Amino acid sequence: MLEFIQLLKQRYQAVLAQQGNEAVKASYQQRIDQLILAEAFIRKGQLIDAAPQPLLHMAVVGPTQAGKSSLANVLLNSHAAGVSPLAGYTIHPQGFCNGVSVADCTGLQHYFGRFQQLQQTQLSKDRHDCYSLTQNTTDSKFLPHGVLWDTPDFDSIDSATYREGVIRAIALADMVILVISKEKYADQSVWDIMAAVEALHQPTVICLNKLVEGSESIIIQSLKEKWQRARADEFPEVVSLYYQKPGGLPVWPESRQQLLKQLANKVSLTKHARFEQELLKRHWQSWLEPIFAEHQALTDWTELVDLIIKQAMESYQRDYLSHPHHYETFQLAITELLHLMEIPGLARILSGTRQILTWPARQIMKLGRKRGHIADSSYEIALLNQIAEHTLIQLADKLLDKAEQGHQGQQSQWWRQLNSVLRNQRQDALQDFAQATKIYHLSFQQDVESAAHQLYGKLQQQPMVLNGLRATRATADAAVIALTLQMGGIGLHDLVIAPAMVTLTSLLAESAVGGYMHKVEAELKQNQFNAVKQTLFIDSLRNKLLQLPEQLSISTHFNISPDQLRAAELQLTEKRHGLRLL
Incomplete structure (x- = not known):
């Protein structure tokens, strides 16, 4: 408890030195005097115990x-x-x-x-x-x-x-x-x-x-x-x-x-421990008033961040996963499916061409840059980066609104300075998000390939459908498009609107495996939604945003965490040597 009282006193002294409001200064000075008294009285208890x-x-x-x-x-x-x-x-x-x-x-x-x-x-x-x-x-x-x-x-x-x-x-x-x-x-x-x-x-x-x-x-x-x-x-x-x-x-x-x-x-020196508790409890709520206000601001900040993250995910769902012309991931799964069901006769030609033309790409893959050209051309990546930038702009506007709505000067200042910290960290946050997005996109290709294998397994159970697809010219054209995509000749967005790929997808949807295809697509979208939410908007963006208050200056804010406060309040309910106060 002594360490917490000293910490609280030091924070009050630091904040007081920067405080301009005379009424607040007088109140803070009174609390500093009370904290000095409490600190000294606790030390007196240690003196009694030691002698x-x-x-x-x-x-x-x-x-x-x-x-x-x-x-x-x-x-x-x-x-x-x-x-x-x-x-x-x-x-x-x-x-x-x-x-x-x-x-x-x-x-x-x-x-x-x-x-x-x-x-x-x-x-x-x-x-x-x-x-x-x-x-x-x-x-x-x-x-x-x-x-x-x-x-x-x-x-x-x-x-x-x-x-x-x-x-x-x-x-x-x-x-x-x-x-x-x-x-x-x-x-x-x-x-x-x-x-x-x-x-x-x-x-x-x-x-x-x-x-x-x-x-x-x-x-x-x-x-x-x-x-x-x-x-x-x-x-x-x-x-x-x-x-x-x-x-x-x-x-x-x-x-x-x-x-x-x-x-x-x-x-009566034997009652000193009880008197310590009485002194601390007498002023505890008053001492912690600005800390409680900061903790409320932290709670409001968490809620604000969660709200803005929720809106970002809604934008991602609307503008990508549910968009008929922008959702490219499942089409990428279809290209992977083509590699599994290559047309007899054409397979040898495509395979040989792939061996020659994709050799440099295969070397790059060995260096951990698998499908880098796919990531570079992805509409999803561009959209995610736009959503992140828009999210931070919205957040800055809401911080200013909070500062203007604050009835207490100290709390209003908390929001203003947090906005300043966000402004200073914005570019770094966007760069980190962009890097995390690219890593996510490449790693998610495993889910894409898994979806393709599920579809191919289902087609193998339907040989007539599989042979029918192989027999169509659309499949051959689509295979060539898929190869071009692998080489970086076209982008993912081109793949989405290519007539051959549209035809192939339609044939699959109308076939006996159509229902299963929609199920695989739905699962892929759900996995994609969960991956984007967790790895990008929670691990990369939300957690970084929630850490911003830690960067507020201790010369103007108390920055005493809820965990520190809980530990101190636990000590407040106990006598020295661990005996509970009834």
Whole structure:
């Protein structure tokens, strides 16, 4: 699941960089933040699984100038966290080990991923992908043993540049200390972030900072209302913090000295796997919205391709197989039949002539170019290539129609760019189709010869019909035409309309084997239809067309396949270690 979340985040970031619609950009950025949170929370689960005794992590979070670093120093009983009156002073997650050593914090580098661990003094405002871990050398009476994280703000103008560090620090925390001042408690950014992390189930305490005497009761009531609007869980404890004049530090009430240690007892790491699932399921449909749209577009594209292939086959059936003047294949079978029933007496002459005149052709056949001249003159091949070209033209027009009909900008763009890919690949597709057509035509001659053998076998059962055909002048003329065809002197279309061949075909049809001849012709047409459909319009054209969406740029499209999504959704229904969630 971690790999899928990372992939989804990367695709969102790539698409966001090319997105021009401000509303879409805002929505995508929100989803990226959610994906960063989910990725970090999954990594937190791995950290828990890997550690024999996981450390407790506490995060001090809040808006700019709420006093987070100052409170961190109070809780640590030190001056370890740097403070400044300037907004946005802390821009890196800074961890302070309290009662544990830095050496105990194994696995944090894996958790933070691309972020680099540096010394606190090495942190630079020019670089945001880093964090620090510092040993706290003083004793704290407020904190349980663990790591306290001072985090950057999440609401300043510059926070977008270091927001990932904030999210990673919050996801790492087992408990959260929310610091807000009387000036900032009503900011929407506070409640947006608190709503976003509700699924992490972190025990939380709210520190209401920079108070003056007598003002907290009204603010606390307002806080409770805002919490209940943002989250469904119980309203947490609120600690009122007043500044002491010397030093300007907030004062942690002595009556709440044990509060954070008590809060630590509510941490339940054993439920982390379930919380992971809750977080993923909470946002799953929203995250996948553009992927679902692309998958719908893929389904529509498949249906469109199938429709256009169906229309192409209808054209082939109408303009070739069922056309009385264009269907040449069965006439070619008749010429093969003539070789099997050559007229006695004429056979020796024709055979000798064939040996002399067809020697070069026979040599060519040995090189795998059997009947190449027949393929070159075939009306069927020319028609198939025309149908393929017309099919791609129609498809391009329908893609533009889809783009104009698209109500969603992203989906409309998908169709436009697919049309561009089709335009770029059109010539190669037609060339591949033309080559496949020629190969099909030559290989189908085996079916033609098989049909001729079937007819000859039937004629042998009817010797009177066979001898009658041999006795006709039409047969001899047709045999000469057949020989000329073999030599490339005429084309297949000439064969179809040659009077001798027409006469011979008519004689066969009117004979006792006429019914059988029509059956053989029908079977040949059906085999031809199936061969053209499978080898040309499915294997050569349809499959190539269905692969075109894979060439869409991942900088503008997600290109996450249905198989990838199904595998991720299967993981979504299972706990770690393969236990099903009920």
